[in-house]
Amino acid sequence: MKASQALCQFLLHIALIFLCQVQSLVIAQKQKWGRMTREATYNYSPLLPDGTEITIFLFRDLPQSLYFQVREKSPFSIRVNPCDAALEWSISVHEWPIHSNHPSDNLEWNRVTKRDLFSYKGNRAQNYVRASSHSGLHKLELLSTESDTQIRVYLTTKPEDEPPCPELPFDPQINVASVGQTAVTLAWKPSPSVLQDENIDYCLLVNQKHNYQSLCAAQNQAERSNGLWPDLAVVSIYSGGQEIHPTRMEDAHPLSSPISGDTKMDITQLCIGNRNIYSVLDLQPNTQYYFDVFAVNAITNTSSAYIGTFAKTLQWPDPNILDLKEGIMIQVYVQKDSLKLYSFRPKTWHRKVQFTFHSCGRVYIRIERNGKVVVSESTENLKHFQLKGKAKARYVIGIRSMGPLEILIKILVSTRPNKPFFPRLPDSLKLKSFNRLRTCDSVTIAWLGTNESNRYCLYKREMERKQRERNKDWCFGPETRSVSEKVGCRHFHNTNAQRAVAVEQVTGLKAGTTYLFDVYVVGHKGHSVKYQSKIIKTRKAC
Numbered sequence: 001m002k003a004s005q006a007l008c009q010f011l012l013h014i015a016l017i018f019l020c021q022v023q024s025l026v027i028a029q030k031q032k033w034g035r036m037t038r039e040a041t042y043n044y045s046p047l048l049p050d051g052t053e054i055t056i057f058l059f060r061d062l063p064q065s066l067y068f069q070v071r072e073k074s075p076f077s078i079r080v081n082p083c084d085a086a087l088e089w090s091i092s093v094h095e096w097p098i099h100s101n102h103p104s105d106n107l108e109w110n111r112v113t114k115r116d117l118f119s120y121k122g123n124r125a126q127n128y129v130r131a132s133s134h135s136g137l138h139k140l141e142l143l144s145t146e147s148d149t150q151i152r153v154y155l156t157t158k159p160e161d162e163p164p165c166p167e168l169p170f171d172p173q174i175n176v177a178s179v180g181q182t183a184v185t186l187a188w189k190p191s192p193s194v195l196q197d198e199n200i201d202y203c204l205l206v207n208q209k210h211n212y213q214s215l216c217a218a219q220n221q222a223e224r225s226n227g228l229w230p231d232l233a234v235v236s237i238y239s240g241g242q243e244i245h246p247t248r249m250e251d252a253h254p255l256s257s258p259i260s261g262d263t264k265m266d267i268t269q270l271c272i273g274n275r276n277i278y279s280v281l282d283l284q285p286n287t288q289y290y291f292d293v294f295a296v297n298a299i300t301n302t303s304s305a306y307i308g309t310f311a312k313t314l315q316w317p318d319p320n321i322l323d324l325k326e327g328i329m330i331q332v333y334v335q336k337d338s339l340k341l342y343s344f345r346p347k348t349w350h351r352k353v354q355f356t357f358h359s360c361g362r363v364y365i366r367i368e369r370n371g372k373v374v375v376s377e378s379t380e381n382l383k384h385f386q387l388k389g390k391a392k393a394r395y396v397i398g399i400r401s402m403g404p405l406e407i408l409i410k411i412l413v414s415t416r417p418n419k420p421f422f423p424r425l426p427d428s429l430k431l432k433s434f435n436r437l438r439t440c441d442s443v444t445i446a447w448l449g450t451n452e453s454n455r456y457c458l459y460k461r462e463m464e465r466k467q468r469e470r471n472k473d474w475c476f477g478p479e480t481r482s483v484s485e486k487v488g489c490r491h492f493h494n495t496n497a498q499r500a501v502a503v504e505q506v507t508g509l510k511a512g513t514t515y516l517f518d519v520y521v522v523g524h525k526g527h528s529v530k531y532q533s534k535i536i537k538t539r540k541a542c
Contacts, residue, residue, distance in 0.1 A: 048140065053079075053154040053301040055216070058087075058144040066140040068155055070133040077159035078140065079302065081125040083216040085149035087142065090119035091128055095136040125214060129159055152216045154302050165302040166193040166200050166295035174293055174309040177277070178392045179370065181285040181314045187277045188306055191295040194274050199299045205269045205292040206280055211308030215294045218269060271296065286371070288312040312371055314394060321396065329412040329421070329527070334363060334401045342397040344413050350389040354417035355397065358382045358410040358529065362402040369393050378402050382425060382529050386417055423523030424452045426500070431519060431534035440511035440542040447519050447531055449493055449500035455522040457489040458504055463514045463535070477528040478520045512540035 048054070048068040058064060070076050080089050095113050117138075118128045142151065154165070169189035177185040186204075194200045205218055212218045272278060283289060292308040324330070324344040334340050346353065357365060359380055367375035367385065370393055375385050401407045412421055426448035437444035449456070459481050478486070487506055494500035509515065515538070519531040 048153065048155045051156050051300060053152050055150055055152055057150045058142060059148050060144055063141060063143045068138050070138060070157060072135040073132045074157060075131050075159055076133055076157045077127060077129045079125060079127045079154045079165060081152040081214055081216055082123050083150050083214060083220040085144055085146040086123040087144055087151060088121045089140065089142045091117045092139050093117060093136045094139060150220050154300060166191050166297055166304045168304050168306065172306045174291055174306050176309055176311045179311050179314060181316055182283050183279050183281050184283065184289065184311045184313065185279045186291055188293055190276050193295060200295055200297050201271045201273050202276065203269055203271045203294045203296050204278060207290050208287065209290065211290045212292050214305055215303040283313050285313050286315040324411065324413050327414055329410055331408060331410045333406045333408055334399050335406050336401045336404060339398045339400045342411065344395045346393065346415055349391055350415035352389050352417055353387050353413065353415050355385045356412040356422060359407055361407040363407055363409055364400050364402055366398040368396045382422060421525045422527045422529060423454045423521050424450045425529060426450050429531045431517060431531055433534060433536050438539060440539045441509045442505055442507040443536045443538065444503065444505045445517055445534065446501055446503045449502055451493055451495050451497045451500060453491055453493040455489055455491050456502060457520045457522065458487040459485045459518045460487055460506060461485050461516045463516050509538050511538055513538050
């Protein structure tokens, strides 16, 4: 029986040599036809090595087969990683012939039987693990139906000691810790394999086009490039709470050349050890970059991909953009044809940020956060915009007038909106007059209040017959008004906001005269808001 098995193994070995020669002839013929545009540097042996990842080139619609032998009842694991195209692959086992022990059989052999074990179609890396193998020759069949491509294959007969790829954490997302004009800081959770095996490192990939699902996909594209691109510097900040000496890209171990294509694009890969917080430096301002991190086993050459991310660097500070200080109100004049820009960057982490605008007419407001528009609308009088806070955020505020005249506007920003600078306002800011109570020397005016106790000041101004234009600053506080125009001030409120109504009789007026009446509500911080003006003419005769 041993002699029979030896004969069978010899025949299979001869068959493998024949398959290898045929496959080499086919590949050589393909090269002769000109389908290969670069030197062949891939593994074309039909025998799969144990414990080492290999790269294989596949022609479209041309199947390839690889073989491996596993001991009886021994485990094994195979990982097939398509680099840039969908793949069809399967595993089967060709079992040894069964020899009959009956003397009359005269050592007759039954035919070799094929048993299908696994099949897969797709463009993602896939593992096949078998705890107990058959005694026979295993066959891996590969087919690319989309395009010429390359793949990675890794076989191990010791899956417990040599896992097919580094393990990823429960949350494999790459996080953007901070963004600047020329730098982006990234952070990710450590791989459990990195903590257990010193041969596993992180490799970082940076480019301006898109994220990659696998390391071989990026390397495959890199090998197709003939262009040379500048290096991209990367420096480590912290690793596990310990400070790391700065590391630039030229000091690291690049895995491939930068990638060049039809569009101008930088892409660089480098191995950065076991550090899981990194700052990418020397980036271009106002440019979007894509970041990928891979856990790579330097011995087996296998890798696992974290979930990639992207970030857009900030613009260079514009000298025409003025910085706003938190809690400090400014007032400026804005015009219709000119957009004034202001910037605000919170110094500390914040849950909310509130922008307050108090204008004397209708204005257009635009607020951007890290280059993304979050507010775009027109408003007048008092308006609050409360936004959700974001770490390391930079806000740019644009304002212009919606009317033909120059408008005065107050701007205030705060990360503590629960401490209001302006008083609470009622649903309506209109003043109401009572025609039946209007006489030759008095008028009666009413306005709404709130359930918050505030100070209300009433002012009047005598107007000439043709005078209808108002000072553009009149919408602001009573400090702009003459003392002689002051009628009086009072505090009032009502726990029921619907009953919070103030009524004031103004006496000592001239008969047949037109007056302009204004009411200002002043909050606890001293900031005031003006109600809508009311023009009333006293009776000529009573």
